[in-house]
Amino acid sequence: MNGLDKGLVLLQQKPLIVHVIERLQPQTDEIFINANREITAYAAFGLPVLQDEGDDFLGPLAGFLLGLKHAKHDYVLIVPCDSPLLAVDLAARLLNGMTETSADIAVASGDENAHPVFCLMKKGVLPSLMEYLASGERKVSAWQKSQNYIEVDFSDCTQAFTNLNTFEDLKALAQAPP
Numbered sequence: 001m002n003g004l005d006k007g008l009v010l011l012q013q014k015p016l017i018v019h020v021i022e023r024l025q026p027q028t029d030e031i032f033i034n035a036n037r038e039i040t041a042y043a044a045f046g047l048p049v050l051q052d053e054g055d056d057f058l059g060p061l062a063g064f065l066l067g068l069k070h071a072k073h074d075y076v077l078i079v080p081c082d083s084p085l086l087a088v089d090l091a092a093r094l095l096n097g098m099t100e101t102s103a104d105i106a107v108a109s110g111d112e113n114a115h116p117v118f119c120l121m122k123k124g125v126l127p128s129l130m131e132y133l134a135s136g137e138r139k140v141s142a143w144q145k146s147q148n149y150i151e152v153d154f155s156d157c158t159q160a161f162t163n164l165n166t167f168e169d170l171k172a173l174a175q176a177p178p
Contacts, residue, residue: 002167005038007081011170019084021045027091028077032070034063059138060117061129068126077120080163084173086118087160094120097152105144109151110158116140118161 007017017033024031033049035042042049050070052062060080067076075098077091087093087108094106104125108118117140125147132143154160164170 005035005041006164007033007035008038008041009082009164009170011084011164011174016084016164017042017045017081020079020081020086021047023084023086023088023090024077024079026088030072032067033081034066057138058133060140061133061138061143064121064140065126065129065133068121068123068129071123074123075120076123078117080117082164083118083160083162084164085160085162087154087157090118090154090160091120093154094152097150098122101150102148103150104148106150106152107141107144108154108161110154110156110161114141114151115154115161116144119144 007020008015010016011019021031031047033042033045033047034052035049036051039049039051048070050066052058052066058065064076064078067078075095077094079086079090090108094108097103098106098120104122106120108115128147129143132146137143162169162173164173
């Protein structure tokens with residue numbers, strides 16, 4: 001998006017991250033924002049803003065690491081800031097899948113695709129993630145699948161995992177019927 005921070009790009013007069021926050025607030029007790037740019041703009045939303053530790057580019061796993069380190073609760077829900085249509089029952093369905101199978105990580109899936117950055121994790125996976133990152137690995141799904149992992153079916157609402165990566169994606173979503 002021409003170098004703009006995607007979370008701050010507007011959709012229906014609101015930054016994408018506000019759409020995400022509004023979907024998450026009824027589902028969670030605690031929300032953090034992981035950002036490395038535009039810290040003041042993100043802080044204006046009244047939530048803690050966590051910046052990646054160190055200079056290594058860890059990709060999405062940096063946010064996983066921060067969430068696991070800072071969360072006060074036993075579970076950490078991870079979602080990207082560019083998916084404003086999150087399922088309103090995302091956390092409950094992922095937790096239900098974890099509980100039914102005694103998994104440590106639940107990943108949303110639909111249409112035969114896993115969505116690794118839409119996941120719920122037990123805090124107990126933190127040492128494993130730290131070890132994985134220390135080994136130089138960065139692939140989200142490879143780490144998740146090395147754990148006690150389950151995919152939870154969201155085929156009934158695959159639009160919930162729509163990522164807005166371009167202005168064309170944003171325009172198409174803005175013009176889509178509700």
